[in-house]
Amino acid sequence: MPPASAVRTFTWEEIRASTKGASAKQPRVSTKEVVRSSAPRYIVIHRKVYDVSGDFxxxxxxxxxALTQLGEDASGxxxxxxxxxxxxxxxxxxxxxxxxxxxTKHNAFVDDLSALRARLENEGQFCSSKAFFFRKFVEVCLISALAWTLLYRGQGSVLSMLAFGVLTGLFWQQTGWLSHDVLHHQLWTSRxxxxxxxTFLGNVLQGLSIGWWGHKHSNHHSTPNVxxxxxxxxxxxxxxxSEMALELFNDVREPTAAAFMVSHQPILYFPLLGLARMSWAYQSIIWQFAKGRIDGDTSAAGIFRFPTATVLELAGLILHWTWNIVGVWYCVGWVRTLPVLFFSQxxxxxxxxxxxxxxxxGMKILTREESQITNHYELAVVTGRNVHGSALSTWFTGGLNYQIEHHMFPTLPRHRLSGIAEEVHSLCKKHHVPYHSTGLFSGLAEVVNRLARISQEARRRMATNIKTE
Structure with a gap:
């Protein structure tokens, strides 16, 4: 590091200039350009500037x-x-x-939340209860064991197959929450x-690539609802x-598949949710074979690098699908295998x-410009929705009903979140940051109402385009 007298200082104009792409169609530099180009790319952390180009x-x-923070104050x-x-x-x-x-984005709200984080660390709150996580693992194993027992002993009856599908879907959900906790480094001190x-929980038990998930989920945590x-x-x-997502409707004058989907999205919403897991499973496999991962142009998500991560993940995915396909076939025969697997998905x-x-x-969606002046903690609050209710709600959502607190402190173990929610809420009140908590069903109503408003706007734009022909 150079002596203090020789330290270079940067303006935001210089820092953000390093993120500009080559044309109006590509306003921001691509990941491939960052990796392969020697041009400097800057981020700011606690008023220090770092060059994250090349081998970073x-x-x-x-x-x-890390590249989601290019040209930004990434301190939070x-x-x-x-x-x-x-x-x-x-x-x-x-x-x-x-x-x-x-x-910078630093303000009194950041100071108070940083002080809360320091206190939680000093109290050992970031250390997990191994007994809690062991109990959660036993729970998911029992759910799966019950599902397979009913399928095997049901001898192909409709009721046993339906029960297997529901319990297996629940097993995947609860295993998903457990793998989410572990991959946020909540369980062990060793990354x-x-x-x-x-990898075991995600790839083997759930059939979803943790590399694919980690890439997607980390970007989400870095820029929620941006x-x-x-x-x-x-x-x-x-x-x-949001209305910002309706750019393609500015010129639509005749029916298209996208126009149909968005125009009817409040009705299609729940059926689409049913297809989500199959979509994720497909994306997981594609991720492992995508160009740039196989040839090693980009890094694998997580601690292990290519090819170790890819070998482990592919082995896990193969084991998952072999176990499920062969297991269902053994219990109900080939004819019923596909319907049973489809229903469980x-x-x-x-x-x-x-x-x-x-x-x-259904929560606030920010433009990139708005996110540039919104600190990490405030972004977590204004874009997140907590779901209050019973212990059953917390179990069903895997602790993600404390979404605001989770985004503020993603490595804080799930079982600690409820203990800080009231204090976080108080700090939000103190600094006039809107904190939203609702019930499970009222939250779903908010989601559908947002879809309905955007759908109505999409139809309005199409009608306007037709009239102006």
Whole structure:
């Protein structure tokens, strides 16, 4: 690191200029350009500027998610996901400081939440209860064991197959919450051990690639409900969550598949949720064979690098599908195998996706410009929806009913979130940050109402286009 007198200072104009793409059609630099180009690419963390071009992505354990913060004040996102040791390693990429006259996202709300985080760390709250996670693992094993027992002993009866589908869907949902916890490094202090455990829970038991999921989910946590940045709201042409997603309707004058889907999205919403798990399973397989992963151009998500991660993940996916296909065939025969598997996928998709929808869908969606002036903690609050209710609600949602607290402190074990919710709510009141909590069914109503409003706007735009022909 250069002496203080030689430290270069940067303006936001310089920092954000490093993110510009080659043309109006590509306003921001692509991941491939960042990896292959020697041009500097900057992020800011606690007023220090780092160059994340070139080999940074190959080094970064989280892979490409760091690039969602290009040209941004990434202080909050960095603190949420990294230990103190990461700061020392990051020093290798330090190139200067933010000019003292330039603003950051830091404010009194950040100070209070940072103080809360420091206190939780000092109290050992970030250390998990191994007994809790062992109990959750036993629960999912019992659900699966019951499902397979009923299928085997039912001798192909309709009732046994329906019960198997419902219980297997529930098993995938609850295993999903458990793998989510582990891959947020809530279980073990060793990131490598969390990754191995997550591979077993995600790839083998659930049949979804944790590499694919990690890439998608990390980007979501980095930029929740930010238009064109958060992959969880990039659901066109099937669902549109904001007027910003309706750009294609500015010129639509005749029926298209996308126009039909969005125009009827409140009705199609729940049927689409049923297809979600099959879509994720397909994307998981495609992710493992996508160009850039097989040839090693980009890093694998997580601790293990290509090819180790790919071999482990493919082995896990093969084991999952072999076990499920052969197991169902053995219990009910080939003729009934496909319907049973299809039904269980439908149930699993609904049970998983309905909770995901409650977390953020229907909440405030920000433009990239708005996100640039919104700190990490405030972004977690205004884009998240908590679901209050009983212990059953918390069990069903895997603790994600404390979505706001989870986004603020993603590595805080699930069983600690309820203990800080009241304090977080109080801090939001103190700093006038809107904190939204609702019931399970009223939350779903909010989601559908948002879809209905956007659908109505899409139909209005199409009608206007037809009149102006």
């Amino acid at each position: 992505v190959a080094w970064h354990p989280g892979g490409e998610v 996102a960095f603190d949420a996901f990294h230990t103190e040791a990461a700061t020392e390693i990051l020093a290798n990429y330090y190139v200067g400081d933010l000019d003292p006259s330039e603003p 490598r051990l969390n990754h191995l455990t997550g 238009h064109l940045s958060d992959p969880d709201i990039d659901t066109m042409p099937f669902l549109a969550w 439908i149930i699993g998709g609904i049970l998983l996706a309905v909770v995901f929808s409650l977390n953020h869908n």
